[in-house]
Amino acid sequence: MRRIGVFVCHCGINIAQTVDVEALTEYAGHLNGVVVAKHYKYMCSDVGATLIKDTIKEFKLNGVVIAACSPRMHEHTFRRVASDGGVNPYQVEISNIREQCSWAHTDKAKATEKAKSLVRSAVAKAHSLEPLKTSTLKVIPEALVIGGGIAGIQSALDLANDGFKVHLVEREPSIGGHMAQLDKTFPTLDCSSCILTPKMMEVANHDNIELLSYAEVASIEGSIGNYTVKIRKKPRYVDVEKCTGCGDCASNCRLKDRITSEFNQGMGKRGAAYMPFPQAVPLKYVIDDKKCLFLTKGKCGDEPLCKKACAQGAINFDQKEELVERKVGAIVVATGYDLLDPTAVYEYGYDNSPDVITTLEMERLISSSGPTKGEILRPSNQQKPKSITFILCVGSRDETQCTWCCRIGCMTALKQVYLLKEKLGEDIEINVCYNDLRSFGKGYEEFYRKVRGLHTNMFRGRPSEVRPMNDGLKIDIYDTTTSKLFEIKTDLVILVPAMMPRIDATEFARLLHLTLSGDGFFLEAHPKLRPVDTFVNGIFIAGCCQGPKDIQDTVSQASAAASRAATILSLDELEIDPLIAMVDEEACTGCGICVEVCPYEARTINERKRIAEVNEALCAGCGGCIAACPSNASIHKNFTKKQLLDMVDDIM
Amino acid sequence: MKKKYALFPGCLMPTEQYAYEVSLRATLPIVGVELVDLEGFSCCGEPMKSVNQFLTLYLSARNLAIAEKHHLDVYAPCAMCHLALTECRNVLEKNTAMKERINTLLSSEGLTYTGTQRVVHTVDLLYDDIGIEKIKEHVKKPLKGVKIAAHYGCHILRPSEIGRPDDSENPQKIETILKALGAEPILYPQRLDCCGAPLLANLPDSALTKTGQKLQAIQEVGIQALVDVCPWCHKMFDGRQIKAGEIVAAKLEVPVFYLTQLLGLAFGLSAEKLGLDLNLSPVEKLKLGEET
Numbered sequence: 001m002r003r004i005g006v007f008v009c010h011c012g013i014n015i016a017q018t019v020d021v022e023a024l025t026e027y028a029g030h031l032n033g034v035v036v037a038k039h040y041k042y043m044c045s046d047v048g049a050t051l052i053k054d055t056i057k058e059f060k061l062n063g064v065v066i067a068a069c070s071p072r073m074h075e076h077t078f079r080r081v082a083s084d085g086g087v088n089p090y091q092v093e094i095s096n097i098r099e100q101c102s103w104a105h106t107d108k109a110k111a112t113e114k115a116k117s118l119v120r121s122a123v124a125k126a127h128s129l130e131p132l133k134t135s136t137l138k139v140i141p142e143a144l145v146i147g148g149g150i151a152g153i154q155s156a157l158d159l160a161n162d163g164f165k166v167h168l169v170e171r172e173p174s175i176g177g178h179m180a181q182l183d184k185t186f187p188t189l190d191c192s193s194c195i196l197t198p199k200m201m202e203v204a205n206h207d208n209i210e211l212l213s214y215a216e217v218a219s220i221e222g223s224i225g226n227y228t229v230k231i232r233k234k235p236r237y238v239d240v241e242k243c244t245g246c247g248d249c250a251s252n253c254r255l256k257d258r259i260t261s262e263f264n265q266g267m268g269k270r271g272a273a274y275m276p277f278p279q280a281v282p283l284k285y286v287i288d289d290k291k292c293l294f295l296t297k298g299k300c301g302d303e304p305l306c307k308k309a310c311a312q313g314a315i316n317f318d319q320k321e322e323l324v325e326r327k328v329g330a331i332v333v334a335t336g337y338d339l340l341d342p343t344a345v346y347e348y349g350y351d352n353s354p355d356v357i358t359t360l361e362m363e364r365l366i367s368s369s370g371p372t373k374g375e376i377l378r379p380s381n382q383q384k385p386k387s388i389t390f391i392l393c394v395g396s397r398d399e400t401q402c403t404w405c406c407r408i409g410c411m412t413a414l415k416q417v418y419l420l421k422e423k424l425g426e427d428i429e430i431n432v433c434y435n436d437l438r439s440f441g442k443g444y445e446e447f448y449r450k451v452r453g454l455h456t457n458m459f460r461g462r463p464s465e466v467r468p469m470n471d472g473l474k475i476d477i478y479d480t481t482t483s484k485l486f487e488i489k490t491d492l493v494i495l496v497p498a499m500m501p502r503i504d505a506t507e508f509a510r511l512l513h514l515t516l517s518g519d520g521f522f523l524e525a526h527p528k529l530r531p532v533d534t535f536v537n538g539i540f541i542a543g544c545c546q547g548p549k550d551i552q553d554t555v556s557q558a559s560a561a562a563s564r565a566a567t568i569l570s571l572d573e574l575e576i577d578p579l580i581a582m583v584d585e586e587a588c589t590g591c592g593i594c595v596e597v598c599p600y601e602a603r604t605i606n607e608r609k610r611i612a613e614v615n616e617a618l619c620a621g622c623g624g625c626i627a628a629c630p631s632n633a634s635i636h637k638n639f640t641k642k643q644l645l646d647m648v649d650d651i652m
Numbered sequence: 653m654k655k656k657y658a659l660f661p662g663c664l665m666p667t668e669q670y671a672y673e674v675s676l677r678a679t680l681p682i683v684g685v686e687l688v689d690l691e692g693f694s695c696c697g698e699p700m701k702s703v704n705q706f707l708t709l710y711l712s713a714r715n716l717a718i719a720e721k722h723h724l725d726v727y728a729p730c731a732m733c734h735l736a737l738t739e740c741r742n743v744l745e746k747n748t749a750m751k752e753r754i755n756t757l758l759s760s761e762g763l764t765y766t767g768t769q770r771v772v773h774t775v776d777l778l779y780d781d782i783g784i785e786k787i788k789e790h791v792k793k794p795l796k797g798v799k800i801a802a803h804y805g806c807h808i809l810r811p812s813e814i815g816r817p818d819d820s821e822n823p824q825k826i827e828t829i830l831k832a833l834g835a836e837p838i839l840y841p842q843r844l845d846c847c848g849a850p851l852l853a854n855l856p857d858s859a860l861t862k863t864g865q866k867l868q869a870i871q872e873v874g875i876q877a878l879v880d881v882c883p884w885c886h887k888m889f890d891g892r893q894i895k896a897g898e899i900v901a902a903k904l905e906v907p908v909f910y911l912t913q914l915l916g917l918a919f920g921l922s923a924e925k926l927g928l929d930l931n932l933s934p935v936e937k938l939k940l941g942e943e944t
Contacts, residue, residue, distance in 0.1 A: 346822040400812075467841045474841075 002127050005036045005061040006119060007052055009068035010045035010158055011098055011252060012370040016041075016128055018102035020112040024067065026117050030125045035059050043427045044074050049081045056085035062097060063091050063126040066236035067119050069098040088131035090578065090638055095122035100175065117651050124650040126644050132578040132637060137617050140329040141569045146217055149177020149303040150551060151334035151543025151558040153199050157306035158562035160208035164569050168203065168327050169231055170213045174280035175200055179337055181263060181360060183367040186415040186550055187447035193279055193369075201372040213282055218323060221601050223618055224538030225329045234318035237295070238273075242314035244281040249273040249306035249315060258465040259291050261371075265361045266380070267509035268371030273306045273315075278369060281441055287315070330538045332520065335508065337544035340395040340402060340498040348394060348495055349466040352378040355473060356493045359412050366419055376423055378492055385491035388420060389475060397435060402498040404519055407548040409496040410438045414451045417510065421454050430487050431457040433477055441552060458484060468495050470588075499548040512597060521547045537618075540564050579637055580619040581626060583612050586634035594625035594634055655781055657772065657895045658719040659687040660737070663695050665730060669883035674927035676729055676774065682790050682919055683782045687727065690844040692718050697727070698736035707752055713754045716771070731807035731882035734773040734817070741767055741882065743864070744917035745788035771806055773829030774881045774911060776817035779825040780836030784832045785889040792920035794834025796937065800914070801875045802826040803866070805882040806846050812839060826879065826911060833918040843855040847885040848896075851862050863888045870922055877907040879914055886910060890933045906910045 006028040006418070010016035021039045029037035035403035036059045040048050043066060044223065055061065064087055066078045071094040076097075079089035080104040097115045105111040112281075136216035141164055145156045148170030156168045170173070172462075180200075182192035218230040227335035237248070250256065261268040263276045272292040275285050287295065287306070294300040294317060307315040342350035342358060349356045355378050366375035378385050390413045395401035412439075417430050428491040451529050452458070463477040509516050513536050517523040522541045525533035532540045537648070542561035543554040568574070581594075581602075588611040595603045595612065603625055625634040632641065665673050678689060682723035697711030716737060719726045728734040742777060744751040745767055804823050811818040812827055823844075827837035848862030867889060870878055880886050888896070890908040909930065916926040928935055 249713075346819075469841060 002063045003035045003059060003061050004031075004033045004035045004063040004065060004126050005052075005056075005059060005121055006031070006034055006059070006067065007043055007048075007063045008037070008039035008097075008119075009048070009067060010039065011102075012041065014242045015068070015098050015102045017099055018105055018108055018111045018261065020108060023112055024097075024115050024119065027121050027468070028067070028123070029067075031120060032126055033063070034065075034123060035061070043068050043644075044077055049084075052078070055083035056087055059622070061087060061130065063093075065093050065095060065119065065122045065126050067095040067097045067115065067122070069368065070094075070096045070100075079323050079327040082118070088506045088525075089125070090132040091129045092486070093122045093126045093129060095119050097177055101230060102133070105140065115503065121651040122386040122569050123601075123645040124646040128557060128577045128640075128643050132574040134578055137575040137576055139226050139568060139571050139574055140227075140327050141193065142167065142326070142328045143565050143569060144217075144227070144229050144331045145334060147177070147334035147336055147543070148172075148203075148213065149213075149334060149336045149543060150174030150179040150196065151336070151545075151561075152177070152201075152332070153196075153203055154555050154558035155332040155334060155542055155565070157199065157202055157206065157210055158559050159566060159569070160206045162562070162569075162598045163208070164566065165208050165231075165235060167210045167219055167231075167328065169214060169215050171216045171352050171420060172213045172276065173236070173284075173286040174276050174282070175203060175211070175213060176277070176279070176358075179551060180277060180279070180369075183267070183370075183421060184415065186411040187441070187443040189415070189418070197279045200279065204281045204283075211282065212324075214286065215499040217511065221598065221618075222333070224536075225571075226617060227328050227331060227538065227570060229326050229328060229331075230325050231326065232320040233324060235321055236284065236286070236287070236318050237289065237292070237315065238285050239312075239314045239316050239318055239319075240282060240284045243284045244312060244313040244314075245275070246311075247285070248309040248311065249287075250275065250286050252305040252309040254305055255291060256302060263365045264371050265358070267361055270461075285314075288392075288466070292585065315319055321385070323409060330539050330540070330560045330568045331512070331515070332558075332559070332565055333512065333534075334542045335502055335505070335545040338500045338502050342394055342495045342497050343466060343531065344401055345394050345398075345495075345505060347439070347465045348391060349468060349473070349493070350495060353466070353468040353493075355491065356467075356495060357358070359409070359416065359494055359496050362416055362494050366416070366423070374423075377429070380560065384424065385428070387431070387472075387488075387490040388492045388494065388518065389431040389473075389488055389490040390417070390433065390494045390496065391475075392432070392434040392496045393462070394495040397497075398498070402499075402500060402519070405438065406496070406499040407438070407635050408499070408550050410434065411441070411444055411447070411550065413494070413496055414448055417451050417456055418447075418452065421456075426455060427456070428456075429490075430618065431459060433459045433461060433463050433473075434440050435460070435462065441550065463488075498516065498546065501636065502545065505545070512536065514539065514541075517547075519547070521545065532557055532564055538565075538568055576616065577621065579639070580616060581614050581623075582635050582637055584635055585609070585611055587631050588612055589631050589633070591630065593628050597624045597628040599624065622634045654684055654686045654690060656724060657777070658690050659725040659734060660693055660715060660719070660724060660726050660728040660732040662728065662733040665786065669886060670882055671930040672729055672910050672912065672926035674925075675763060675916050676742040677919055678925045679912050679916040680777075681723050683778075684787050685727075685777070685782065688722070688724055690718055690722060695783040696730075696733035697740075697869065698732050700724050700861075701736070708736060708745060709750065709804045710754055711739050711759060713744060713765045714758060714761075716740065716765065716767070716769060717758055717765040719769050720766065721763060727771060727772050727774075729774050729881075730884070731773060732884060733804045734771060735807040738814055738816070741771065742835045751832075756846040757810055760922055764811075766791070773817045775804075775808060775825050775829075778911075778915075779817075780818045780831055784828060786807065787832045787915070791833055793918055794919055795873070795914065796834050797828075798835045799838050799876045800830055800835045801840055801870045801872065802830065803847065803880040803885055804844065805880060805885045806844075807882065809844070810813070816937060824879065829911065830879065830914070833914060835914070835918075836874050838873070840873060840875065842871060847880075847882075847888040848877045849884040849888050852888070860899040861890070861893060863892060864896035864902065866914065867896060867904045867906045868900055868902045871902075871904060871906050875906075877909060877935075879909050879911050880932045881911045890931055893933050905934050905937060907923065907931075907935040909935060 025039040083089040218232040253273040256271035259270040260268040364370040515523040540561040544559040590610040697708035701708040830837040848859035851859035
């Protein structure tokens with residue numbers, strides 16, 4: 001016979017102002033099997049915990065119902081308290097009367113009635129809750145970091161310095177990400193490559209880091225502490241052991257300077273044998289198999305000139321794609337962002353004029369290693385512009401494109417204004433069309449003030465159109481601070497495009513079972529309290545794959561993610577939650593439907609017994625197999641059919 | 653199979669812009685459109701919108717209810733009428749109280765508005781309902797090599813959130829139709845500029861400046877003709893071209909056609925059947941149907 005105690009929390013006034021907690025406690029005390037019911041202002045506090053522990057002992061309870069907030073918040077707390085008091089932690093049932101009752105309603109009488117039903121059903125379930133035991137799993141003390149931009153680099157270095165082996169996967173031929181494309185960084189105007197390159201070198205030389213560049217994650221199996229990852233290594237057609245990075249292959253390539261350079265944002269050229277940028281890590285050449293004459297047509301003159309030129313004999317056209325396997329205990333995802341293609345905002349003329357460019361293209365123009373060696377020239381005529389106009393929020397804060405703020409646009413534009421004034425002289429006319437200038441970070445406002453002093457024309461509003469005319473570009477803008485319509489004639493327009501989730505973010509999320517927020521970025525487990533965790537235990541997120549942010553925030557988040565991963569990796573063993581699936585061997589027909597539906601590959605068929613089994617280390621307790629099983633043989637521990645129906649019966 | 657529509661003529665077309673009506677009645681049946689004339693249509697209501705929004709809604713709803721009674725989709729060749737009717741559909745879809753109020757008034761005429769019928773304009777009727785392939789089939793005298801500028805007019809493009817016949821920033825349907833007729837549509841920077849008509853009553857000089865500037869820009873780059881799809885726009889570009897020229901101090905001689913007139917010419921119909929003699933701009937300048 002169960003002896004159940006019910007504990008009702010006021011949550012300050014969060015619950016108490018909408019639910020009559022005293023009436024609820026009084027009611028709960030008379031329910032079948034309930035031997036005691038108490039209420040307290042903050043059940044999760046020390047005093048509340050002591051109250052529960054003491055009551056358990058005094059009344060010899062063997063079942064506990066807590067009517068409080070969502071189990072997401074404090075289930076773990078209350079399980080521990082119950083366990084301290086002597087009740088099996090899995091014989092605690094939480095009744096959510098905050099998120100699902102008091103916060104959702106205003107009518108106190110009706111809300112109290114609803115709370116009574118919720119508690120009644122929780123008590124019904126508490127009657128048949130089984131005591132469960134946690135099991136343990138050995139942790140593999142290695143980490144996988146996906147993405148080699150500044151976020152991935154930072155996470156990998158932190159983890160490697162903590163003493164863990166790190167496998168860093170980057171799909172491009174070099175690590176460095178977007179940051180490698182930037183000239184200087186706001187607000188301190190540090191040279192981007194000067195601060196990034198040392199970190200990239202550290203990655204290349206660190207004993208604990210295995211760099212898998214030009215590679216992609218193909219599949220992930222397993223769960224926290226024990227993931228098996230398959231990584232697809234794309235062929236470089238260059239033997240990285242032999243390549244010295246001399247560049248003879250690139251300078252002899254027949255397609256030299258004939259292929260658009262991705263790194264230079266389409267503003268420069270490269271060959272089929274190329275290195276994306278001079279500071280690339282690894283400092284190894286790569287042959288573009290979509291462009292190389294030998295690889296696409298099977299013939300490159302009499303023989304491929306790169307092969308002839310390479311003194312090391314590093315060129316190898318026989319390389320094939322390779323699938324490698326690594327076992328890791330934790331994963332940091334740092335896959336970054338894409339920029340909105342500005343042709344989506346058609347009226348700004350990105351398609352119609354070569355003199356309409358993006359901020360990232362401007363970074364390459366400003367950069368001394370860029371296509372113009374740092375000279376600012378109009379793409380249409382290679383002349384110096386006399387007037388430059390920035391348009392901010394292109395697709396950002398726009399209900400037809402991206403509703404969110406990109407968080408870097410304002411400061412990027414201000415930084416470029418500063419650099420352009422420096423390069424082209426004070427007299428260059430610069431116009432900035434902005435919506436709101438958001439200079440929110442440390443030192444940002446001061447930087448903004450500095451730029452305002454540089455004779456910059458600031459217009460507050462969204463231009464209606466960028467119109468290509470015979471003698472340049474024309475912009476009409478209604479300035480909302482002066483309520484006047486201005487006509488701007490300018491030579492070069494720089495668009496600040498919105499920051500978007502990676503184009504393949506959805507597909508990638510499916511691979512890792514990650515959740516996406518409404519905007520398409522990866523969703524954190526809690527926006528404030530678990531900002532780098534995901535809903536998949538052991539997988540953490542860092543940088544712009546979680547949402548737009550600047551380099552400062554990205555690096556902080558990357559260190560945070562590394563630290564969260566290290567918390568797991570530093571354990572020898574992990575406790576496994578026993579709330580997982582099990583099989584009723586009598587009922588199971590071995591049909592295999594559960595094997596098909598299980599996203600965690602935790603289900604297998606035992607061919608000898610001809611029934612399905614559960615791999616307890618892999619099962620995440622998602623419930624997919626329970627719903628799919630046609631013979632009711634899949635059972636979710638402590639969410640059995642009987643328990644759930646008892647709850648339904650009592651709530652009706 | 654014939655596609656049947658109730659022709660909603662509006663006010664401007666039957667009172668002064670006859671060429672539009674003549675040409676659409678001559679050309680659309682060729683591509684399988686049956687136009688039905690219903691009794692009882694009134695003004696669409698749009699001109700009253702700034703003084704009495706309810707009246708505008710009521711008039712639009714009443715007109716739609718008449719078409720609904722005959723189970724016909726509505727073809728509104730006037731961009732402004734098309735906007736009023738579309739806006740009415742949108743408001744009444746969301747505002748059930750307003751719908752009930754209007755239906756109470758309509759009941760005295762034995763009418764009910766439920767919102768089952770579509771509203772189309774010349775552009776989406778030709779492009780979406782008929783289709784480019786079908787148009788191509790009937791082209792007998794392609795407008796080979798003729799450089800034509802399209803003028804969409806604001807009302808068929810905006811506001812985009814209620815659903816308009818084409819994209820508000822980069823419309824392409826008229827150009828695609830022109831290509832099907834063999835012509836060479838030219839994209840020009842002023843393509844989406846207003847014709848000026850909405851300003852005509854209160855600021856006539858400003859209105860004609862807009863009209864003149866656009867025509868001037870077209871003339872300067874050597875475009876041979878302008879095509880439009882709205883009686884208001886046509887009234888400005890065609891009927892007031894000389895006056896607009898005086899305002900912007902330019903001698904304007906741009907032939908201005910309704911899209912349905914060019915359609916008819918490409919289908920091999922005579923100038924007379926298409927009401928070309930009713931155009932006030934120098935349409936004769938364009939040697940149509942002849943090899944250039």
